[in-house]
Amino acid sequence: MKSCHCNEFSRVTMMRRGAAEAGRGLPSIEPGMPLPAGTGLDRRTFLSKTLGAALTVYGAAALGPNVLDNAIARAASTSHGNKVVVTVFAPGGWDALSLLYPTGDPQYRRLRPEIALKPEDGPRFESDSRLHWHPALEPLSKLHAQGKLTVFPAIGYSHPDQSHFTSRHYWEVGALDPQLSTGWLGRLLDEIGDPDNAMQGLSLDSSLLPSLATARVPVATLEDPTDYGFDSQNVWDVPGALLPDAMGSLGGLTVATDPFLTQASKTAYESNQLRRQLGRFIGQDGQAHYHTRVKYPDGDFAHKLAGLAALLHAGFPIRAAALQAPGEFDTHSEETGPLQQGLQEVAQGLQAFQADLEQRHLGDRVVTLLWSEFGRRAEQNDTNGTDHGAGGVAFMIGNRVRHKMVGEFPGLSRGKGLDVDGNLKENVDFRSVYRSIAEEWFGVDGDRILPDAKHMPRLPLLA
Amino acid sequence: MATLPVYTGPFGPDEAERLLWRAGFGPRSGEAEALARKGLQGAVDSLVHPPAVDRLVGKEPVVDGAPLAPKDAFGHDHLWWLDKMVRTSRPLIERMTLVWHDWFATSNITVGNQKLMLQQNDLFRHIGLGSFEGLTMRVTINPAMLLYLNGLNSIKGSPNENYAREMMELFTLGHGSGYTERDVREQARALTGWTADWKNDIGWVKFHFKAENHDDAMKVIFGKPGPFNWKGSVKLCIGHPAHAGYFVNRLWSYFIPVPPDAKSATLLEQLYVRSGNQIRPIVTAILKHPLLYEGPRMVKSPVLYTAGMLRQRGDRIETDDWVYLDAMAGQQLFYPPNVAGWDETRWLDTSTFRARWLIARRALQKHASNPDHTKPADRPPADPVKLVDRALGWWGSLQVSPNTRKAMLDYAQKTMAAAVADEDRQKSFPVMTYNALRHLAAVSPEMQTA
Numbered sequence: 001m002k003s004c005h006c007n008e009f010s011r012v013t014m015m016r017r018g019a020a021e022a023g024r025g026l027p028s029i030e031p032g033m034p035l036p037a038g039t040g041l042d043r044r045t046f047l048s049k050t051l052g053a054a055l056t057v058y059g060a061a062a063l064g065p066n067v068l069d070n071a072i073a074r075a076a077s078t079s080h081g082n083k084v085v086v087t088v089f090a091p092g093g094w095d096a097l098s099l100l101y102p103t104g105d106p107q108y109r110r111l112r113p114e115i116a117l118k119p120e121d122g123p124r125f126e127s128d129s130r131l132h133w134h135p136a137l138e139p140l141s142k143l144h145a146q147g148k149l150t151v152f153p154a155i156g157y158s159h160p161d162q163s164h165f166t167s168r169h170y171w172e173v174g175a176l177d178p179q180l181s182t183g184w185l186g187r188l189l190d191e192i193g194d195p196d197n198a199m200q201g202l203s204l205d206s207s208l209l210p211s212l213a214t215a216r217v218p219v220a221t222l223e224d225p226t227d228y229g230f231d232s233q234n235v236w237d238v239p240g241a242l243l244p245d246a247m248g249s250l251g252g253l254t255v256a257t258d259p260f261l262t263q264a265s266k267t268a269y270e271s272n273q274l275r276r277q278l279g280r281f282i283g284q285d286g287q288a289h290y291h292t293r294v295k296y297p298d299g300d301f302a303h304k305l306a307g308l309a310a311l312l313h314a315g316f317p318i319r320a321a322a323l324q325a326p327g328e329f330d331t332h333s334e335e336t337g338p339l340q341q342g343l344q345e346v347a348q349g350l351q352a353f354q355a356d357l358e359q360r361h362l363g364d365r366v367v368t369l370l371w372s373e374f375g376r377r378a379e380q381n382d383t384n385g386t387d388h389g390a391g392g393v394a395f396m397i398g399n400r401v402r403h404k405m406v407g408e409f410p411g412l413s414r415g416k417g418l419d420v421d422g423n424l425k426e427n428v429d430f431r432s433v434y435r436s437i438a439e440e441w442f443g444v445d446g447d448r449i450l451p452d453a454k455h456m457p458r459l460p461l462l463a
Numbered sequence: 464m465a466t467l468p469v470y471t472g473p474f475g476p477d478e479a480e481r482l483l484w485r486a487g488f489g490p491r492s493g494e495a496e497a498l499a500r501k502g503l504q505g506a507v508d509s510l511v512h513p514p515a516v517d518r519l520v521g522k523e524p525v526v527d528g529a530p531l532a533p534k535d536a537f538g539h540d541h542l543w544w545l546d547k548m549v550r551t552s553r554p555l556i557e558r559m560t561l562v563w564h565d566w567f568a569t570s571n572i573t574v575g576n577q578k579l580m581l582q583q584n585d586l587f588r589h590i591g592l593g594s595f596e597g598l599t600m601r602v603t604i605n606p607a608m609l610l611y612l613n614g615l616n617s618i619k620g621s622p623n624e625n626y627a628r629e630m631m632e633l634f635t636l637g638h639g640s641g642y643t644e645r646d647v648r649e650q651a652r653a654l655t656g657w658t659a660d661w662k663n664d665i666g667w668v669k670f671h672f673k674a675e676n677h678d679d680a681m682k683v684i685f686g687k688p689g690p691f692n693w694k695g696s697v698k699l700c701i702g703h704p705a706h707a708g709y710f711v712n713r714l715w716s717y718f719i720p721v722p723p724d725a726k727s728a729t730l731l732e733q734l735y736v737r738s739g740n741q742i743r744p745i746v747t748a749i750l751k752h753p754l755l756y757e758g759p760r761m762v763k764s765p766v767l768y769t770a771g772m773l774r775q776r777g778d779r780i781e782t783d784d785w786v787y788l789d790a791m792a793g794q795q796l797f798y799p800p801n802v803a804g805w806d807e808t809r810w811l812d813t814s815t816f817r818a819r820w821l822i823a824r825r826a827l828q829k830h831a832s833n834p835d836h837t838k839p840a841d842r843p844p845a846d847p848v849k850l851v852d853r854a855l856g857w858w859g860s861l862q863v864s865p866n867t868r869k870a871m872l873d874y875a876q877k878t879m880a881a882a883v884a885d886e887d888r889q890k891s892f893p894v895m896t897y898n899a900l901r902h903l904a905a906v907s908p909e910m911q912t913a
Contacts, residue, residue, distance in 0.1 A: 091801075162644065163632055165803050178638070198813065207793050208812045221814035223791065230820055232902045233831035237888075238881040239895040246874035246899070247820070250907050253866040258759045260720060263811055264908035265866070271816040328572075332613045332625050382621030383613065388628070421644060 083441045084312060086321045086368040087185070087211060089171075090346065092330030093164065095375030095386075095424060096153045096409055098339060099137060099393050104130030107412035111379045115336055115386075127151065127405035136343035139351035143397060144404060148354065150396040150461060152433070153409040156426030160374060160390035164330065168373035172210040174434050175451045183211035184434050185320040186219065187449045192442055193217035197317050198270050199277050204304045204323040212322050220274045225307035226290075228278050230271075248272025281314060290314070294356040297348040301326040305353040313360040319442075329372060333383035346370070354397055367398035367441060367462060369433065375424050378412055390423035394430065400463045429456055436461040467730045470753040474503045477862070478756050484913035485718050485761070486510050486750055487554025489771035491520070492859060507750045511592065511743055513553035521550045524780035531780075534578045538786035540571070541796045544584065545789075546780045548770035559591035559746070560584060561766070562717045564796070565804035567602045567634060569611045571797045576607070576666055580797045583607040592743040595710060596701045599634060603697055604657060606670045612802065614657050615667070619678035622651035629802050631700060637713075640705035642685065649682040650699075653691040701740055707732040711745060716807075718749050720761045727752065760912035762810045765792030768819060771913075772826045772905065775859050784825050792818035811911065823905035831898040834891035843897040845882075845889065847875035854900035858910065867907045871900055 102108045103119045117134070123141045125131035131153070133141040143149040157176060161167045170176050174184025182190070185201060193200045194217060201212040201219030208221045222228060230244040251269020254262050281290070290310035296302040304323055312318060326349075327342020350368065357363050371394040376386035391410070407428035411417035419425050435446035435453050440462040446453035472478070479499035483490045487510070490498075498506045524531050524546045526539070533543035544557075551557045564587060571580050583605050590598055602608050603626070609615040617623035627650035632638045656677030659667040672693075682691050684699050691699065700706060711731040715723050723731065731745055738744045749755065763771060766789055773780070789795055792815045799805055809815075832841065843850055851871045855861045863871075878896045882888035904910060 162647075163628070163638055164801065165632075166638055203812070203814070206791065206814055206818075207806075207809045208814075221812035223814045223818075228817060230817065232824055232899050233828045234833045235831070235895045235899045235902070237891075237895070239878045239892055239899050242874060242877055243899050243902070246870055246903055247906060249870040249873065250867055250903065252870070253864050253908050255864070258912075260762045261760050261908050261912050264762060264911040267811045267813065267816045268906065268908070271813045271820075274813045332623060381623055382618060383616060383623060385613075385623075387624050 082317075082319060082365065084318060084320070084362075084366045085185070085437055085441060086308070086323075086366060088323055088325050088346070088350070088368060088370045089168075089209065089211075090325040090327070090329050090342075090370065090372040091164075091168075092328050092372065093167075093374045093376055093388055094329045094331075094372045094393060095378075095389055095391070096131070096393050097376065097378060097412075097424070098331075098335075098386075099134050099343070100125055100128075100131040100151070100153055100409065101134060102130045102409060102412065103132050105412045107378075111412060112386075113380070114384050115380055125151075128153070128409055130411075131409055134340075134343055136340045137347045139347040140395060140397075143351065143354060147404065148397060148399055148401060150401045150403045151405045152394040152396075152407050152428050153405065154375075154391040154407050154424055154426050155371075155394045155428045155430055155433070156374060156391045157429050157431070158426070160423070160426070162374065162388040162390075164373055164388070169210070171371060171373055171430055174211075174431060174449065177451065180451075181213065182215050183209075183213040184449060185211045185322065186214035188438055188442060188444060189219065189320060190214050190216040191444050191448055192319065194317070196273070198274050199317055200319045202308075202311075202318050202321040204308060204321060209322040209324070212320060218270050218273070220270065222274065222278075224304070225278065225311055226282060228275055228282065230275060244272055244275055277316065281311065281316070292356050293359050294352050296352040296356075297345065299326060299345055299349070301345060302349040302352060305349050306356065309353060309356040309360060309362070312357075312362055312366065325370070331376065331385050332381070332387060333385035335385045350397060358399070363399040367396060367400065367437070369437070370395040370397070371430070378418055378422050378424055390419060390421070391426035392424075394433065396433070396461065398462070402461055402463050406459060406461065428459075432456040432459045433461065435459075465726065465730060467727060467734070467748050467751075468753050469751045470503060470756045472753075472756060474506070475499050478503075479506060481756060481913060482506060482510075482750065483554065484763070484767070484771070485755060487558050488548045488551075488767060488774050489913065490859065491774055492777060503751060507747060510555040510750065511747050513556055517547075517556070518552040519547070519550040520552060521777060522779040526781065526783050534581060538783050540577045540580060541786045541789065542780055542783060543581075544796050545766065545770055545773075545785055548766065549773045549778075549780065555746070556588060556591065559742075560587040562714075563587035563591050563598070565717075565799065566713070567608065568799035568802050568804035569605075569607050569797075570799050570801075571607075574607045574610045576610070577797070579607040579610070584797075592746065593741065595740045595742050596697065598742070599630075599697050599701065600694065602634075603630070603654070603693055604670070604672075606659070606667065609657055609659070609670060610667065614654060615670070616658050616676075617651065617655050618676040619652075619655050622648070622655045622678065624648060624651040627651040627654055627696070630696070633803055635700040635709065636703055636705045637709040640709060641703060646684055649684045649691075650696050652678040652680075652682050653684065653696040654693050656692070707735050710740075711735055714742075714745055715749055718746075719752065719754050719758055721754065721758050723752075723754070727754075762807070762912050764805065764807065764810060765789045765794040765815070765819070765822070766796060768792070768911065769822050769826070772823070776826070776830075778826070778829075782825070785822075788818060788822045788825060791815070792822060816906075819911065820902075820906055823902055827898065827901055827905065830901070832894050834894035837894050839890075842890065843893045845879060845893045847872055847879050847896075850875045850893065850897055850900055854897060854904050857901055858904050861904055861907075861909060863904070863907055863909045867904075867909060871903050874903065875900060 101117045109116045122132040122135040123138055125133055172183050173180040189201045198218040198220040203209045203212050203221040206223045212219045230247055248269050251265050253265035292306055296306045308321055326345045331339055357366050372392050375389040375392035377389045380386050410425050431450055434450055435456050436459050438444045438446045438449045476495040476499045480490050480495040531539045531543050533539045548557050586601055612626035612629055613623040614626045624647050628647045631642050656672050658673045659670040662668050679690050681688055735745050769789055875896050878892050882892040
């Protein structure tokens with residue numbers, strides 16, 4: 001197992017502690033900023049108050065605040081009722097033999113003698129009597145029973161590549177093209193997005209998740225939506241209040257022969273733009289003021305999802321968000337314990353997120369796609385793990401999903417369910433799912449997003 | 464015979480500074496001027512042939528009043544290496560160590576043993592300019608790598624494919640470069656046999672080759688039959704026709720952000736093969752190449768950005784904040800995100816930019832005076848132009864574009880305008896403005912790149 005969770009935990013804990021310390025006791029940098037989200041204001045009042053305050057504080061900003069704020073206002077005022085897609089990437093590769101274990105298939109125990117689960121371990125999978133849910137996925141089984149979750153038990157693409165990086169890249173860019181540098185969601189945003197709204201594509205990660213890479217419109221990356229300030233040691237009052245916009249005006253530099261210098265400059269501008277948008281969400285004390293009636297599990301992943309639900313509820317103009325699942329699913333050895341732990345964190349977090357969206361009346365607007373780059377080899381290896389495979393598993397969650405299962409578990413007989421390398425064969429192409437999201441969710445012709453859309457069967461996935 | 468292009472333009476402090484950023488961690492105060500006096504040849508020579516023993520300049524690191532415990536304390540591994548980058552007199556050796564840490568990326572998330580990670584780090588430090596075949600051999604059986612890519616206890620009859628695949632895909636050949644899935648499986652067989660003893664409370668010890676675990680039967684790799692073992696496995700990769708091209712292009716990418724022209728690439732490949740897969744001559748040629756001096760700037764990695772500021776100012780490591788701050792910016796040493804290393808095309812986005820803001824904030828923390836406690840004689844001038852000049856000068860006479868200068872000047876003019884007719888503000892605002900201007904300079908596009 002390429003993961004030691006005790007280490008991961010201590011590292012993340014330490015980073016959080018440090019980040020909290022870095023922001024402690026500092027003077028407020030934005031006097032006069034408005035009430036944060038979730039305090040009873042409706043969206044329009046909220047927005048106008050925010051902009052009024054922002055213009056007071058930033059009236060003299062070098063980059064033309066009216067243009068910027070108008071863009072944010074435009075995006076926010078039209079965002080009501082807009083559809084949103086959230087993608088969650090589970091790194092490493094996972095498969096149906098682990099997640100929906102085929103205890104009803106005679107080959108299962110032979111292929112995975114040491115790591116097979118027993119029929120009584122996990123809930124029955126109602127769409128296929130051969131399969132059971134991994135016990136840690138019980139929260140997802142409940143969503144499935146409620147008709148809010150579609151399972152793709154054997155998803156992938158033909159001629160599967162067994163490199164993590166290449167296969168993930170294909171999924172991120174939405175094409176089997178190693179050279180393509182924009183993501184599938186990035187191209188979607190290039191179609192439907194706003195030239196000045198960085199929040200339309202939100203990567204909830206320490207760096208940009210590649211599916212959101214655009215060619216035309218800006219997108220934002222945010223490790224933690226509740227913590228995004230720009231203050232400085234021993235700088236307060238007017239010098240403190242003017243500092244972030246001065247940082248933003250470092251962003252006006254374009255040097256045609258120096259793309260990286262230009263990029264560094266542009267990032268300063270976009271960071272300030274994002275800060276201004278989030279200014280409505282983070283209070284003067286540097287803390288986010290949002291409330292949720294849903295109990296989320298502990299951990300970074302759930303914290304990000306909770307923040308995302310609150311941002312959506314507060315009317316932030318987000319169209320696509322991407323984040324990574326906790327856990328490392330590249331389970332080459334001793335996989336049982338770490339797999340259980342990773343799956344549990346993912347499933348519990350997403351269950352809480354879905355419940356939160358529903359209580360905020362966002363259930364009909366948001367669909368969540370949970371995916372990994374490939375499956376695992378059907379036959380386990382000698383170290384109680386599994387090597388890279390082909391067909392994997394994906395899930396789609398939301399009130400508007402049409403099906404409980406798309407595609408089928410192909411079985412474990414060689415030549416039929418398994419390919420010549422002993423890997424599970426895919427029977428749904430991931431690009432069909434993307435096409436469906438583009439067309440049914442966003443009303444954008446799949447051909448405009450996906451180079452191979454016309455070869456992908458149309459799957460009505462969303463109502 | 465055609466020869467590799469060599470930069471022939473002026474080699475002054477600006478060029479020497481760029482060389483120090485690409486081949487090291489930026490200049491100490493006065494270092495660029497001293498290097499420029501050696502001329503290009505002499506400068507590159509001094510970097511690729513450094514003294515055998517490093518001389519660390521400046522004070523030893525200290526955290527919470529105690530020296531570092533890099534083998535034991537969480538994060539001290541990062542601080543220990545960061546300190547070397549800040550204080551080294553052999554910058555290229557440390558820079559190459561960072562290159563190999565990225566190239567043969569190994570994460571302590573999996574290894575879970577800082578001592579083994581530091582052993583691997585020393586390997587890079589000691590043979591990082593020697594033979595690439597030798598380096599790959601040593602990495603293949605390096606304990607941290609054996610743990611990271613499951614080479615440990617991969618045995619005959621059930622080989623683990625993880626290292627075999629990454630050795631070809633990421634370390635020597637490149638994805639899709641003349642190997643098949645069958646080659647992955649056969650290489651995995653050749654690599655079997657490495658094991659270690661488990662000791663409670665200590666972990667894995669005595670890494671060794673155990674003949675009965677090794678599959679010594681015939682294999683066919685790249686179409687060649689033979690009873691290959693791990694040495695044969697590495698030799699086949701290094702001898703593969705796709706290797707030299709992959710090696711040269713990847714190594715180049717660590718120093719110059721645009722690809723080499725076809726002629727330079729071919730000549731570098733020939734040089735590499737002719738030298739018997741030596742690293743030093745290739746690095747030397749890249750450091751003298753015109754594109755290094757005439758091409759675009761590169762984004763500094765988070766660690767380079769951090770180390771560079773401390774080195775520039777001659778500041779000591781005296782906090783463990785650098786661990787979480789560099790991690791926030793996307794680069795915690797000994798924890799690359801995956802076996803492909805860090806993705807240098809993704810260093811800058813709105814999330815990592817804020818982390819860099821916090822890095823600069825931390826670097827300035829002890830230098831930023833509190834206006835309430837600043838004596839009149841220590842107050843900076845109230846003139847905006849002078850404040851901007853002083854702030855840029857503080858960072859080693861940072862050269863900035865008119866746009867950056869204007870952003871800083873506009874800011875200073877506004878804060879000074881707000882202090883007019885207010886006695887308290889006239890005392891405190893110049894101090895705060897000077898603090899803020901140094902911060903703005905530190906996150907300017909000119910300082911994020913080199």
